[in-house]
Amino acid sequence: MKKTNNGTLNILFVSEYFYPRLAGAEVWSWELCTFLAKKGHRVTVITSRIGDHPAQEQSNGITILRPVRSGTGRARRTIAAAWLARYVANYLNHHQPDIVHVVAYALNVAVSKAAAKKGIPCVTAVHSYFGENWKKIADPISARLLSTLEQSSIVQDKSIIMHCPSQYTQRLIHSDTTKSVKVIHNWIPDVETLGKKVQDKELRKLLQGSYLFVGSLEPVKRPLECIAICKKAKVPLVIIGTGTLEESIRDAAARQDVRVIMLGNLPRQQTISCIATAKLVLVPSVTESFSLVAVEAIAQQVPVAGNPVGIISELPGVVSLGVKKIPKISASQAHEVRERFDKETIISQILELYKDVKTNKMVNKPTKR
Template sequence: MPRLTYNIAMVSDFFFPQPGGVESHIYQLATKLVDRGHKVVVITHAYADRKGIRYLTNGIKVYHVPFAIIYRSATFPTVFSFFPVFRNIMIREQIDIVHGHASLSSLCHEALLHGRTMGLRTVFTDHSLFGFADAASILTNKLLKFILSDVDHVICVSHTSKENTVLRAALDPVMVSVIPNAVVSENFRPRKYPPEPPAPNNGFGNATPAVHHLGPNDPVVIVVISRLFYNKGTDLLTASIPRILENHPNTRFIIAGSGPKSIDLEQMIEQNVLQDKVEMLGSVRHEQVRDVMIRGHIYLHPSLTEAFGTVLVEAASCGLYVVCTAVGGIPEVLPGHMTVFAKPEEDDLVVATGKAISALRANKVRTEKFHDQVKAMYSWDNIAKRTERVYKGIMGDIPEADFYGYDVGNTAAWNGESHSGVRSFALIDRLKRYYGCGVWAGKLFCLCAVIDYLLFVFCEWVFPRDHIDIAADWPRKIYHSDDDD
């Protein structure tokens, strides 16, 4: 009889309290899976005083493992030293499925390798886009090919992301599903839901609510909320702001976020004497994002690469007109009447922002309707149902023909071997998959897999399973099957 619920471990270096799209995705997905009766634990690294085990209010248990951070919250790759801790958690929590997130997360990749060695089903969600030519991309892509060659299923957040991941990791497209991000629309309501007092005067005047028509003398407020890194287009933003303000003097900027490029923005403000027109808020918590957004009329997103862009959905839900670069999966996110697209170039971004300002002043855009439209398009309940269907597919609880759309057992498999959608755990089969990853890399990957297996056998002998206490489960919500399967 098919199982109705599973014990799931979400693993990533990126999780709260750090703000970001991956962090929010993991939390919201885990919350909805718990609502559907599943057990979810999150494994991430320690953040400042957050070490050991923490419980979130909705019953999700978070393991903060003590590993060193090397760059942008990613831990130093240890390959094997994480295994004993990981194995202990998997046994304590009786995990069935390991779900890793983010290509740059060392914990994620190590967990997927160790999970397969332990005989657990594995899923990977890719949230980013990468190139193929620079040294960093080549290294990352080779690592991704190693890990994903033995993963049961891959999820991408957009069709562009799927194409990118399939090419980078040499995957069979049938093993990759597209499940986008979503937004909790009730947490991103325009100012009219419900009526609120005006925003405080911070040197910019009271921001006109986004759902009201602009008067001829009302300032247009442009909001930017982003990590201030190169790939997020901060250099493009720094070059464009003076020109936008020169062309449209009755315009103000509110910039929230932190990163190494913040110093460039601050220097630009000083050099152009724009302190009265550009407000820098620094890092803001996720629950404060809506409060910042409703102070504006336009959301500007100058990113150079983006697999999805959850913040665009949040901005539209708040009733902001979106100006963004047409890169990666961004064109898939919102319909055309909510966005003005620009090339990732300074001149085009300035022109696109000018078009948005003119459209708002001419009352050509009905931003008051955006919230309800976004609410109908994006729902975490729907994302959880689709992710749950992936879990059922890899666990063999739904027929392969229903899960993949046809009988994958009769199709050509990765590396030329015939396969079913449910991966074999046999070490010899795993080594065959790893061996096909490259002339030299394939042999190295096989060596890693053998060492990982020997370490597993050693841990089973030195730390027997029956000596590990099983953790008590948080009371589960009653699961009601529905017709969406």
């Protein structure tokens, strides 16, 4: 495959997981690649295969290559990542994309090194970085190990530039490494769906008088804190999401006599409608790389109570957890957030990043620690 020379780019996108798996990073990757393909750029994705998805397909103008099966277990993921790294290196022996864009962490070191060896500019997307926060969610030995592995993935990366979704994440990376990382925010997907409240009368009435938690029910998200907050405020708690803490949440709710309604995982549109209808959205996470939930809440004039992690500290209308007075979000504040996190605007920034690294305008210079 030859390089393009008519203003369009030939982009190789590499990620451990991709469409149709629809977790946060996968949604971001899918929307980015779809947008780029619609703009006329040639986009090829190399990723792993889960379930019965084909080894190769064309979807939304994207060529998707899934050369190896993977899963969610650590051993299977490690083996799959090693095979994918070899596949990418071999692919680059026979193809010459303008840009390689890889998602950290499973593949970024191997892929960025393979691209550098061929003289192909590489960009790495760092969607999360826990840094010192590992100490808050893991035992000391595990925290040290996980932190070391995370740092190593950043330090050994040979891409020309990395990007992350918030200044908060950038600060965490800079506190541990001297790598230069550019902030490019995530965007609001499906902005046209915002503001549509729940139609079911009973659920709408419930949400209007309740606090809402949206996310995985895992220690890093701290959903158990929501129960004490709701008890103090004397309001029910509605939860969208699943995870290992489900039983603990039910037990804590029973002990503290707090009404908790667990809706499980909902389709995206239903989740957005629930956010639009809620009295207050809670984000008690230990850390967040971005927090799309908080952005979508403010964009729909729904206030947020949360820790100052991810993008949260940069948003209007956010209060600390446990604050009694709930702020009102004005229409102008909501509009400002929608404009700031507009998909086309932000993906245009990624395109500019591609063009800068392609023309050698950007070099990954160390930062001062």
